[in-house]
Amino acid sequence: xxxxxxxxxxxxxxxxxxxxxxxxxxxxxxxxxxxxxxxxxxxxxxxxxxxxxxxxxxxxxxxxxxxxxxxxxxxxxxxxxxxxxxxxxxxxxxxxxxxxxxxxxxxxxxxxxxxxxxxxxxxxxxxxxxxxxxxxxxxxxxxxxxxxxxxxxxxxxxxxxxxxxxxxxxxxxxxxxxxxxxxxxxxxxxxxxxxxxxxxxxxxxxxxxxxxxxxxxxxxxxxxxxxxxxxxxxxxxxxxxxxxxxxxxxxxxxxxxxxxxxxxxxxxxxxxxxxxxxxxxxxxxxxxxxxxxxxxxxx
Numbered sequence: 001x002x003x004x005x006x007x008x009x010x011x012x013x014x015x016x017x018x019x020x021x022x023x024x025x026x027x028x029x030x031x032x033x034x035x036x037x038x039x040x041x042x043x044x045x046x047x048x049x050x051x052x053x054x055x056x057x058x059x060x061x062x063x064x065x066x067x068x069x070x071x072x073x074x075x076x077x078x079x080x081x082x083x084x085x086x087x088x089x090x091x092x093x094x095x096x097x098x099x100x101x102x103x104x105x106x107x108x109x110x111x112x113x114x115x116x117x118x119x120x121x122x123x124x125x126x127x128x129x130x131x132x133x134x135x136x137x138x139x140x141x142x143x144x145x146x147x148x149x150x151x152x153x154x155x156x157x158x159x160x161x162x163x164x165x166x167x168x169x170x171x172x173x174x175x176x177x178x179x180x181x182x183x184x185x186x187x188x189x190x191x192x193x194x195x196x197x198x199x200x201x202x203x204x205x206x207x208x209x210x211x212x213x214x215x216x217x218x219x220x221x222x223x224x225x226x227x228x229x230x231x232x233x234x235x236x237x238x239x240x241x242x243x244x245x246x247x248x249x250x251x252x253x254x255x256x257x258x259x260x261x262x263x264x265x266x267x268x269x270x271x272x273x274x275x276x277x278x279x280x281x282x283x284x285x286x287x288x289x290x291x292x293x294x295x296x297x298x299x
Contacts, residue, residue, distance in 0.1 A: 023290035026091035027283060034061040037136075039089065046098050048121035051108040055098025057135060058089040064136030067143070067165075068094040069293065070122050074148025074173065076110075076205045077103055079277045081147050081170075087286045088145075088293065094137060098122065102207040109208025112175060112217055112225060115149065119157035123164065140298035141165050145289060148173045148248075148276065152227050155255075159233035165299040168240045168289055171276055174251035176218050176225035191215035227251075228258055235262035237299070240292035241269045242285065246276035268292070 031039070039061040045052040060066045069088050073080045077099065085095040100118045102110030123142065125131055132139050143166040146154035151172025158164040179190045194215035203211060218225060241256050243249035249271065259267040270288050274281040 023091070023287045023294065026290055027087050027286050029090070031061055031090055031092070037061060037063045042135075044096065044098055046096075046122055046125045048101065048118045049108075049114070051101055051106065053098040053100065053118055053121070054104075054106050055096070058085055058095040058097075059135060060089050060092050060094050062092070062136075064094075065132065065138035066092060066094045066136055067141035067293070067296070068096065068126060068135075068137045069143045069145050070126070070154070071095055071097045072119060072122070072144065072146040072150030072153045073097070073099075074146075074150050076202055078201075078205075079147065081145075083282055084145065084286055084289055087290060091290055091293065093293065094135060096122065096126070102209065104205045110206040111209060112149075112214070112221070115153055116156045119144075119153040120160055123157050123161050127163075138298070139163075141296060143168065143293055143296055145170070147171060149175065152225075155227045155230045155234060158237065159230040162233070162236065163299055164237065166238045166240075166292065166296040167234060168242070168292055169252070169255075170242045170278075170285065170289075171244050171246055171248050172227060172241070172252055172255075173248060174227050174255075176222040177251050179219050179222040180226055182219070182222065187216070187219050190219045194218060227255055231255060231258035232262050235259050235264035235267070237264070238266035238292065238296060239264060239268070240288065241267070242288055243269070243271045244274050244276060244278060248276075266295075 040059045042057045044055050044057045071081055071085050085097055088095045099106045101108035101114045126137055126142055142164055144154035144158055145168040147170040151169035152175055154167055158167045182190055195211040198211045241252050243252045256269040272281050272284055278285045
């Protein structure tokens with residue numbers, strides 16, 4: 001028994017070292033060129049509820065099929081984390097990144113409900129065999145990576161699709177957590193608090209909404225816009241939760257504990273002492289994301 005345990009520990013340590021080395025290489029080194037199937041970028045249009053979500057698809061070098069990550073940005077999306085997307089591609093993955101309805105010129109109205117529907121549509125897009133053949137996607141290794149509101153969106157989308165192979169949540173915003181247990185009589189006060197928390201240019205890239213309309217949506221959906229409701233569905237897969245000194249760590253800690261309680265032996269929690277955008281620790285963030293992706297198995 002002791003020998004078996006020791007052997008398992010050695011294998012685990014070896015795998016961890018290999019993942020760290022692979023991550024470091026992808027951050028600092030371009031992959032070997034492939035003249036027959038070079039790395040490329042294509043403009044992308046993903047159908048979702050009558051509109052098309054616009055963005056990019058970073059395609060890895062080589063014939064593939066390649067594991068593929070979807071990177072989802074936060075609210076409203078000034079930080080898109082495309083440096084992470086490029087690092088993931090250097091590690092041999094395709095990476096898809098598009099904007100939600102009503103944001104950054106995409107037609108339609110912005111709302112949190114639409115964000116979650118669009119997240120589902122992005123995953124569904126990669127379930128189309130024609131899309132997989134065209135872009136050399138391995139549908140058994142699709143991983144979702146989201147920052148802030150995007151962290152909530154990837155948790156929702158993965159909960160809705162059990163075939164998603166892994167999830168990375170970076171400073172995920174548990175949207176309605178402050179209002180979850182408030183009575184109906186507190187709606188006006190809750191909306192006023194939500195509006196007060198908006199930054200000057202938060203709504204500038206968004207269409208079809210106001211701070212007040214979004215506040216009312218959060219309050220009225222306060223029971224479901226809580227990522228703790230996804231824990232049981234997520235616990236069947238590896239989930240990396242990354243937190244920072246932005247005030248969101250407490251809710252993310254609750255999710256991590258819920259995942260562990262539901263039996264997720266592969267859930268991991270990492271704290272990086274920086275701001276919400278990880279401004280001074282981008283490489284540390286990339287290394288953690290890439291190590292998580294390296295360990296994802298086909299599903």
